[in-house]
Amino acid sequence: MIVSIASGKGGTGKTTVAVNLALSLGDVQLLDCDVEEPNVHLLLHPKIIEEKSVYVSTPQVNEELCDHCGKCSEFCEFNALFGTPEKVLFFPELCHSCGGCMFVCPKDAITEKNVEIGAVKRGVAESVELVYGELNVGEPMSVPVIKDVKKQIKSSKTVIIDSPPGASCPVIESVYGSDYCLLVSEPTPFGLHDLKIMVQVLEELNIPFGVIINRAGIGDKKIYYYCEEKGIPILLEIPFQRKIAVLYSSGIPFVVEMPEWKRKFQLLMDDIKERMKN
């Protein structure tokens, strides 16, 4: 079973929920798909057992074979190739690695080379297997790194996926194919606004979901009214407590210091499984 964790707004507690849920359940695989800013390893301190580079293929134009017909730049939907009469200019940051330019070149002047854009690391912490990706700084495309992280999914296990913030392609890539999604929000106008955006995304993707309210007690009650009106279950509330905030700031998952919360996370998982049956 794959449970993903998303939020829309950043900093609502996705990673906190992912890590504490994983530690409470034990024997799970935890995937950190926030490859722009992976943080799970800062809380879990895993022993890294494997590291693999992530590559994308980008075109290479052999100027000796190229007759500057311009078909490649005409084809490229992303404007990554720009043909001039003397030279084909290539803008790697715009390339989606679709391979189309190679197809259309009548002179076979285009080949591909692999460019490293990030890495996937695999490690263990207690009974949790952690897989996380890291996009190289300056690289724009995070999706290929997320794809490589997700290739490590072991379907025999319970898999927890921590997603990046936002609601565009990297988030879709992260939550895609999950059986259930936990939306972590906070009871503030920003939290609610961005939660609504993610609700739309999940409805379109047809992934069942429930809400976890973090920092319960701050802000206002509108998120509760919204969930009630939409029939969205609120599965857990994590109160706003200085102790939890301080533990997070020091890189300590709060179930370690507050073990009574382990039971709550276990019950949360039971609740999700029960809902999946219906």
Added chain:
Amino acid sequence: MEEKVSVTHGRHKGAYEKLKQIAVVSGKGGTGKTTITASFAVLAHDTVIADCDVDAPDLHMLLHPQTMKTQEFKGSKLAVIDRTKCTECGLCQNSCRFDAISESVEIDPFSCEGCGVCVIVCPEEAISLKERISGYAFISKTKYGSMSHARLNPGESNSGKLVTLVRHNARQIAEEENRDLILIDGPPGIGCPVIASVTGVDAGLVVTEPTMSGIHDLNRALQLLKHFNILPLVCINQYDINKENTEILVKFCEKNKLEVAGKIPFDPTVTEAMVAGKTVVEHSPENIVSQEIEATWKIVLSALNRK
């Protein structure tokens, strides 16, 4: 003719010879970018405001823009199969690198990147690319100046392109209205929408928090600014949540010769202001948070002035 320079804010209309742009970014989400940017918009007087977090824009909830102009954003295309021509040969499926075509030759709109490879490999010419509306860009008025913002449709790709449109619109407004400063609220992360938000800006204010994640993400955000040769400034929000980590952040900045433009304490007033739909500097001008944001703004301006 010399205009009177406001002592509080150190700038006046036409203060800069050329347009300056400052982006508020963070790496980690939820560190307070929008709270701080909204207050800066109030303090700046007549700046052009650009909300470049197009996935999850929140700035409008504090600045209440009145939309003057809406533009459709056609950021991507989608492959469409004409079933009457398709022979289900499977060539398109084999050629698609995004796994967007299923065994039964159905296009998955969430995976399709609109590259057009399927179009050229199809022997029956059964596939075409259709433009899709991926979002909207807005040009609006606020009490504090004109605002360029946008909304990406949920789940869409190409947010970087929409950010580029928001910035293009902001520059155009600045030119038309003869403004000399654009204030940018950036998205979290370091990927394509962030790169689109910071390219060509004069300074980037990285808002961080004294947590292990905050320290880690600050480092990556700073590397990104360095990569694009942008003057970095640092603001530590909720610095009193963990003073030891704040000390680590301050030492890190000293060592790397980075200017700490501000240290803002945790205060529930920030959430109260948000619930009231107001910027914190207007909601509680006497509050310590408002005063620290104002002090931060002065430092940001003097850094911009030195550039």
